[in-house]
Amino acid sequence: MEQKPFIPFSRPWIDETEIEAVSQVLESKWISTGGRVREFERAFAEYLRVKHAIAVSSCTAALHLSLVVTGISVGDEVITTPYTFTATAEAIRYVGAKPVFVDICADTLNIDVTKIEQAITPKTKAIMPVHIAGFPCEMDTIREICDANKLVLIDDAAHAIPTEYKGHYIGALGDLSAFSFYANKNLTTGEGGMITTNDDTLAKPLRTMRLHGIDKDAWSRQSKRTMWRYDITTEGYKYNMTDIQAAMGICQLMKLNKQHERRQNFAHIYQTELEKFSQIKTPTIPENPAEHSWHLYMIQLQNGDRDDFVDAMREENIECSVHYIPLHLFDFYQKQYGYSVGDFPNAESVFERVVSLPLHPGLTENDIHTVIDTIGNLLSS
Ligand SMILES: *Cc1c(COP(=O)(O)O)cnc(C)c1O
Numbered sequence: 001m002e003q004k005p006f007i008p009f010s011r012p013w014i015d016e017t018e019i020e021a022v023s024q025v026l027e028s029k030w031i032s033t034g035g036r037v038r039e040f041e042r043a044f045a046e047y048l049r050v051k052h053a054i055a056v057s058s059c060t061a062a063l064h065l066s067l068v069v070t071g072i073s074v075g076d077e078v079i080t081t082p083y084t085f086t087a088t089a090e091a092i093r094y095v096g097a098k099p100v101f102v103d104i105c106a107d108t109l110n111i112d113v114t115k116i117e118q119a120i121t122p123k124t125k126a127i128m129p130v131h132i133a134g135f136p137c138e139m140d141t142i143r144e145i146c147d148a149n150k151l152v153l154i155d156d157a158a159h160a161i162p163t164e165y166k167g168h169y170i171g172a173l174g175d176l177s178a179f180s181f182y183a184n185k186n187l188t189t190g191e192g193g194m195i196t197t198n199d200d201t202l203a204k205p206l207r208t209m210r211l212h213g214i215d216k217d218a219w220s221r222q223s224k225r226t227m228w229r230y231d232i233t234t235e236g237y238k239y240n241m242t243d244i245q246a247a248m249g250i251c252q253l254m255k256l257n258k259q260h261e262r263r264q265n266f267a268h269i270y271q272t273e274l275e276k277f278s279q280i281k282t283p284t285i286p287e288n289p290a291e292h293s294w295h296l297y298m299i300q301l302q303n304g305d306r307d308d309f310v311d312a313m314r315e316e317n318i319e320c321s322v323h324y325i326p327l328h329l330f331d332f333y334q335k336q337y338g339y340s341v342g343d344f345p346n347a348e349s350v351f352e353r354v355v356s357l358p359l360h361p362g363l364t365e366n367d368i369h370t371v372i373d374t375i376g377n378l379l380s381s
Contacts, residue, residue, distance in 0.1 A: 040247075052202075110129065270368060312378050
């Protein structure tokens with residue numbers, strides 16, 4: 001029998017524009033933080049209709065700096081979800097604070113806002129929601145809880161570009177929002193991240209902190225006579241983005257709506273066809289479907305073994321993935337914070353059944369139908 005073509009789970013959407021833009025940066029010989037980073041930040045802020053965008057080296061760095069700049073430190077608690085990538089809680093640990101997990105809603109897979117208040121203690125300083133797969137969290141309710149309890153709202157928006165919530169983009173609703181441009185994200189620079197905020201008093205120190213606490217970056221110094229002179233005005237970190245990454249980011253941002261249309265279309269096809277299978281729970285969709293970024297398309301198997309399913313798909317040359325192993329099931333989180341199996345039943349039961357299907361703009365409708373047909377054959381055999 002003819003070998004079926006391989007359908008990868010995820011691939012960056014790169015073409016000649018990125019290659020050309022990166023080559024220009026290399027030829028210019030200004031390869032670290034400079035004009036391209038400024039340009040990317042301006043375009044990113046404009047796209048999200050938010051006042052400030054501060055480019056950094058990763059989303060993990062963006063989350064870390066957001067906690068530093070809002071004064072969260074040793075002994076504090078930050079409320080977040082166990083149903084996320086480890087980076088979310090890892091950043092909380094960087095400042096010596098404790099990640100306090102709150103279980104998720106079984107349908108949206110986002111933090112259950114009705115359970116947040118009971119997790120608040122005098123040590124709680126911030127809430128860090130994650131828009132899983134690109135489904136917007138209930139930002140109005142989270143904002144109310146933050147205001148009532150004087151908490152900072154830092155959202156992990158790694159999946160949420162472009163995600164909308166009641167007419168605003170995610171990135172304009174938190175006190176600070178953190179984006180990821182890792183290789184598999186909707187907008188990629190290989191590695192990279194962005195902090196967005198409408199707060200001038202947070203944006204200014206963030207621009208300094210991301211590059212060693214130096215008051216002016218090398219780019220603005222080079223035009224001055226005493227270009228070697230600088231001051232260290234805040235605590236600093238080595239979290240700056242390079243012009244090589246930013247050049248790629250600018251191209252990716254220009255293609256963002258186009259890639260979103262493709263993801264939406266594929267998700268719609270998956271949804272329409274997979275709803276016909278009683279053995280599959282398709283993902284919950286926002287009331288306004290356009291709000292979803294469709295970073296991931298996550299189904300839940302109603303019966304049968306999830307690992308067997310993923311293996312069987314792989315046999316058919318279709319690569320699936322699983323998001324996420326809940327953080328409280330990991331050895332480190334159990335040892336460090338005393339979490340254990342059974343603590344967050346919704347997160348655990350979703351994890352047992354969940355499968356992420358291939359979804360990226362480089363696929364074709366044909367590929368999506370191949371995935372659907374293969375699932376159909378597997379379920380009937
Ligand atoms: C990818 C991801 C991160 C980390 O992003 P980096 O840019 O690799 O640091 C954080 N949170 C979530 C939910 C992610 O998916």
